[in-house]
Amino acid sequence: MVQKVNWPSIILGIIGWTLIGLTLLAMWMALRASASDPDPSGKDIIGFFPLFALVIIGPVNLAGGIAGIVGAVGKPKTLKLNWLGILLNASPYVIFTVLPFLLAILFGR
Incomplete structure (x- = not known):
């Protein structure tokens, strides 16, 4: 029996990481373009870019994660082939949840 890789999950995970990048x-x-601007008004919107991007990234990763989990249901061997899709779709949320705490520990704040 040939085991199939869950391509939709992997592709959606790559799309999610591409959107994050x-x-x-x-x-x-x-930020680089606004560094030479003497008027600081309107620059605070830059901090909201991730929030605006989450409107697209969230559903993409959710669909990819669901596709990976659904593809992994069944035999344990199929889980091995779907771990990449699940990992690609879950890793942004794990990384961006752990990263602030890790930076706070490293810099002692």
Whole structure:
């Protein structure tokens, strides 16, 4: 029996990480462009870019995670092939939940 990889889950996980990368790039570019601007009004919107991106990233990762879990139901061997999709879709939330605490510990704040 040939085991199939759950491509929708993996593709949605990659799309989610690509959107996160594009959001970070947009924030970095907006901060670099506004560094030379003498008027600071309107720059606080840059901090809301991740919130706006979450409107798209959240459903993409949710659909990918569900597809990965549904594909993993059944035999234990199928779970091995779907772990990548589940990991790609769950990892942004794990990383961005743990990262602030880790940075606070590292920098002692």
